[in-house]
Amino acid sequence: MILYPDSYLFSEENQLELNGQLIHHQHAWLLQIGDEELDLMFENGWRRAGNVFYRYSYDTHEDIASDGQPMQVLPLRIPVAEFTLTKSQAKIWRKNADFSWNLVSGRPSETHHELFLLHRERFERNAPDSIFDFITTTHESLPTRGLLLDVYDGDKLIASSLIDHTPKSMSSIYAMFHPDYGAYSLGVHTMLLEIYAARQLGVTFYYPGFAHHEPSFYDYKKRFNGLQWLDWRDAMDWLPYERLKGRTEKE
Structure with missing residues (x-):
C-alpha cells in the first residue's frame, strides 16, 4: 500500500485476548489520503x-x-451494479418519495449540528459528543473528499449522511435522522439514496460500514441484495453474504 510518508502514522497489528477470544485490531492516523x-x-476492511x-x-x-462476549465484526460492501431493491425497501422508497434530497461537497452547518443533537438522544449509553467524533472540520477536503447527503421534508432537514467518495468507492461514515420521523425508516432510506447516488456517479462499490456475525442493531445492513463481507484476517476475499437465517425477501 502506497501512502505519503509525511501524512500518516500506522500502528502495528495488535492482539488481545478477551474471554478466550483473540482479537486483532489496527489503526492509522492520516492527515490526507x-x-x-x-x-x-x-478494500482491506x-x-x-x-x-x-x-x-x-x-x-x-x-x-x-452480547453478554460480555466479543462480537465478530463484518466489514460490508455492495457492488453497485448488482444491487436490487427488496420488497420492503421498495415500500420505503415509495413511502418517502415526497422527501427531497441532495448530495453536496461541504462541511456540516449549524442545522446539521442541531439534527445531530436530536439524533443522539436515541442512545441510552455512550452517546457521541459531536459530529466531529466521526469527521474532521475540513470534511469536504481532508483527509478525504467528503460529501453530505441531506434529506428534507419541505425546508426541514430530517436526515443526513456523512460520506467518503472516490471515483470508485462511496463509503457511509455516519447517518443521523430526526426522531420525529422514526416511522419512515430513514436509516434504510439514506442507504438507498447513497446507493442510488453511487450508481449515478458511476461508483463501483458502496461501503455501508460494518455489522456483526451475531444479531445486533446493525442487522438492517445485512438485508441488502448483493451484499458482500470481508474477513481481513483470513483470505482477504470479499464473499457473498447469506441473508439472516430464517428471513428472506423477494427482489
Missing part, C-alpha cells in the same frame, strides 16, 4: 472516524457485546 490509496484501504482509520476483528464495546 489520495483516492487510489483510500480505495485500497476500503478499513473504516475511519476523523483522521483515525481503523479495523478490528471483534467488537468489545460494552453497549454492543
Whole structure:
C-alpha cells in the first residue's frame, strides 16, 4: 500500500485476548489520503472516524457485546451494479418519495449540528459528543473528499449522511435522522439514496460500514441484495453474504 510518508502514522497489528477470544485490531492516523490509496484501504476492511482509520476483528464495546462476549465484526460492501431493491425497501422508497434530497461537497452547518443533537438522544449509553467524533472540520477536503447527503421534508432537514467518495468507492461514515420521523425508516432510506447516488456517479462499490456475525442493531445492513463481507484476517476475499437465517425477501 502506497501512502505519503509525511501524512500518516500506522500502528502495528495488535492482539488481545478477551474471554478466550483473540482479537486483532489496527489503526492509522492520516492527515490526507489520495483516492487510489483510500480505495485500497476500503478494500482491506478499513473504516475511519476523523483522521483515525481503523479495523478490528471483534467488537468489545460494552453497549454492543452480547453478554460480555466479543462480537465478530463484518466489514460490508455492495457492488453497485448488482444491487436490487427488496420488497420492503421498495415500500420505503415509495413511502418517502415526497422527501427531497441532495448530495453536496461541504462541511456540516449549524442545522446539521442541531439534527445531530436530536439524533443522539436515541442512545441510552455512550452517546457521541459531536459530529466531529466521526469527521474532521475540513470534511469536504481532508483527509478525504467528503460529501453530505441531506434529506428534507419541505425546508426541514430530517436526515443526513456523512460520506467518503472516490471515483470508485462511496463509503457511509455516519447517518443521523430526526426522531420525529422514526416511522419512515430513514436509516434504510439514506442507504438507498447513497446507493442510488453511487450508481449515478458511476461508483463501483458502496461501503455501508460494518455489522456483526451475531444479531445486533446493525442487522438492517445485512438485508441488502448483493451484499458482500470481508474477513481481513483470513483470505482477504470479499464473499457473498447469506441473508439472516430464517428471513428472506423477494427482489
